[in-house]
Amino acid sequence: MTDHIQFSPEKDALVLLDQRLLPTRVEWFDCTGTEDVCFALKVMVVRGAPAIGVTAAYGCYLAARETAREGAADWAKALTARLDRIENARPTAVNLAWAVREMRRVWAERKTSSLDELAAVWLARAKEIHLADIEMCKAMGRFGADLIDEGDTVMTHCNAGALATAGYGTALGVIRGAVDAGKKIQVIANETRPFLQGARLTAWELHRDGIPVRVACDNACALLMKRGLVQKVVVGADRIAANGDAVNKIGTFGVALLARNFGIPFYVAAPVYTIDPATATGDDVPIEDRDPREVTHVGQTQVVPDGVSVYNLAFDPTPAALIAGIVTERGVLRPPYGEAIRKLFA
Numbered sequence: 001m002t003d004h005i006q007f008s009p010e011k012d013a014l015v016l017l018d019q020r021l022l023p024t025r026v027e028w029f030d031c032t033g034t035e036d037v038c039f040a041l042k043v044m045v046v047r048g049a050p051a052i053g054v055t056a057a058y059g060c061y062l063a064a065r066e067t068a069r070e071g072a073a074d075w076a077k078a079l080t081a082r083l084d085r086i087e088n089a090r091p092t093a094v095n096l097a098w099a100v101r102e103m104r105r106v107w108a109e110r111k112t113s114s115l116d117e118l119a120a121v122w123l124a125r126a127k128e129i130h131l132a133d134i135e136m137c138k139a140m141g142r143f144g145a146d147l148i149d150e151g152d153t154v155m156t157h158c159n160a161g162a163l164a165t166a167g168y169g170t171a172l173g174v175i176r177g178a179v180d181a182g183k184k185i186q187v188i189a190n191e192t193r194p195f196l197q198g199a200r201l202t203a204w205e206l207h208r209d210g211i212p213v214r215v216a217c218d219n220a221c222a223l224l225m226k227r228g229l230v231q232k233v234v235v236g237a238d239r240i241a242a243n244g245d246a247v248n249k250i251g252t253f254g255v256a257l258l259a260r261n262f263g264i265p266f267y268v269a270a271p272v273y274t275i276d277p278a279t280a281t282g283d284d285v286p287i288e289d290r291d292p293r294e295v296t297h298v299g300q301t302q303v304v305p306d307g308v309s310v311y312n313l314a315f316d317p318t319p320a321a322l323i324a325g326i327v328t329e330r331g332v333l334r335p336p337y338g339e340a341i342r343k344l345f346a
Contacts, residue, residue, distance in 0.1 A: 001205065002134060002167030005046070005054055007127065012065065014058040016046045019163055023204040033066040034059065034082040041089040041096070044195065048164020049238040049274055050133050053095030057126035059086045060103040064119035075115050091286040092247060092315050093238040094276045099129065133166035136271045139329035140170055141177025144234070144269055147325065147332070148178035148185060152231040155188040155221070158249035159201035160236025160269065170236040170269040172205065174327055179211055187213040188230060190221065192249055194294045194312065218251055225262040233259045234327075237270040244320030244337025245282030246270070250313055256322040268318075269327040277345055282317025290314050 004017035014031040020043065021027050029045045031037045037059035040046050046055050063082035072078040087100040103122055112118050148154060154175055158164075161172030168176060178185055187206055192198035199215045206213040216224060224230055233255060237246040246252075246268045259266040279285055290312045296304040304310060326333040326340075333340040 001162035001208070004163055005051060005058075005130065005166060007058060007123070007130075014055065014062060016040055016055070017163070018045050019047060019201060020045060022163075022200050031055075031059070031062060034063045034085055037062060038085055038089045041086075047197070048159060048161075049093040049095040049236070050137070050165040050170065050271060051163065052090065052093050053099040053273075054126070054130050054133055054166050056086055056089075056096050056099035057103065057129045058123075060100060061119055061122040061126055064115060064122055068115045068119065079115070090288060092288045094274060094279075095238075098273050102129070130166050133271070134168055136329040137165050137168035137170060137173040138177075140269050140271070140327050141168060141173040141180065143177075143329075143332055144174030144267070144327040145177035145181045145183070147234075147265070147267060147327070148174065148183060148232060150183045151185070152178075152183075153186045153188060153229055154178075155190065155216075155224070155230045155233045155255070156202060157190045157198065157218075157233075157235050157252050157255050158192045159197040159205070160248075161202055161205045163201050163205060164236060169205075170271070170327075171234045172202065174234050174267070174269050175206075175211065176209070185212075187211060188224065189213055189215050190218050190251070190255070191215055192251065193218055197249065221255055221258050225258055225264060230259075230262075230264055233264055233266045235266075235268055237268050237274055238315060239279065239282075239285050240268070240270055240275040240326065240341075241279045241282050241285065241317070242275075242277045242338060242341055243281050244323060244326065244333075244335070244341065245317045246320070246323060246326070247282050247285045247287075247315050247317045250316050253316040253318045253322075256318045260322050265324040266318075266322055267325050267327060268323055272328050272330060272344065275328075275341055275344070277341065282319065285315075285317060287316070288314040 161169035189198040189202040295310040
C-alpha cells in the first residue's frame with residue numbers, strides 16, 4: 001500500500017488519505033499550503049514518524065509555492081517562517097524536524113536566488129525521500145523477517161505499517177517481510193487507546209492484505225502473554241535516543257515490561273534517521289500532550305464526566321535494556337546500543 005500519500009501535479013497539492021476516518025470511511029485531504037500541512041500533522045490526518053517526515057518534505061515545497069504566490073519582496077524571510085511552522089507542528093517525532101532540516105540544507109547548498117527553482121528542487125527531493133522510505137521499509141522487512149519464526153503470533157502496539165510510512169511499514173514491514181518469506185504467522189494488534197491506531201489502522205491494513213490479525217484491548221496484554229499466545233513483540237518508534245531508548249506510542253513501555261516478565265523478545269523497527277544521536281536518553285525527548293477530548297470522548301460520545309481532567313500524553317520512552325534488537329534498513333542493532341549507534345553513524 002503506497003497510495004495513501006500522493007503528490008498531484010494537476011492540483012499542485014499533497015493528497016493524503018484521512019486516517020481519522022478509517023476504517024469506516026475512505027476520504028482524501030488536499031494540502032495546498034503551509035496551514036493545510038500543519039493542520040494535517042496536528043490533528044493526525046497523517047501520522048506515524050516516517051509518514052510525518054515525508055509529508056513535511058512535500059510541505060516545504062508547498063510552502064515555497066505559497067510564498068511565490070504571495071509575492072513577498074523578502075521571500076526568503078517569509079519562506080523561513082513557514083518552514084518554522086511546519087518543523088514545530090508536532091514535537092516528538094524526529095522525522096519531522098529531519099525532513100525540514102534536509103530541505104534547509106538543500107537550500108543552503110544550492111544558494112539559489114530563484115524561488116521557482118528552489119521549489120522545483122524541493123519537489124524532486126521530496127519525491128526522492130518518499131521513494132527512499134518505501135525501500136528502507138522493505139529492507140527492514142528483510143532483516144526483521146529473520147527474527148520471526150514459523151507459527152509465531154506477533155504483538156504490535158499502535159500502527160507502524162504502510163499508513164505510518166510511505167508504504168510497507170516498519171513494525172508491520174517486519175511482519176510483511178516474514179509473510180513474504182513464506183512464514184505462516186498471526187498478529188495481535190493492541191487497540192492503542194485513545195486514538196485506536198491498532199484497532200482502526202493496523203487491523204484495517206493487515207486484514208486488507210490477508211494477514212491474520214486479532215485486535216486486543218490494551219489491558220489484555222498480560223493475560224495474553226501469560227497464556228502463551230504471544231511469541232514476539234514488534235513496535236515502531238518516533239525517536240530513538242543515542243543510548244537506544246525508544247520513544248513510541250503511549251503504552252509501549254508497559255508492553256515492553258510485560259514482555260520482559262514473560263521472556264518474550266521485544267523488538268523495535270525504525271529507519272536510521274529516526275535515531276537521534278543528539279538526544280542522550282528517552283527521558284530527554286519532548287512528549288506531546290494532546291487534546292483532552294481524545295480521552296474524554298470516543299467519536300462524538302462523551303465517556304468522562306464534565307469537569308474531570310485527564311492525561312493525554314501521546315508517547316512514552318522504553319528503556320534500551322528492555323529491547324532485544326533494533327531493526328533498521330542497515331541491519332539489526334544489538335546491545336550495547338550506545339556503542340552500536342556510534343558505529344552506525346561513524
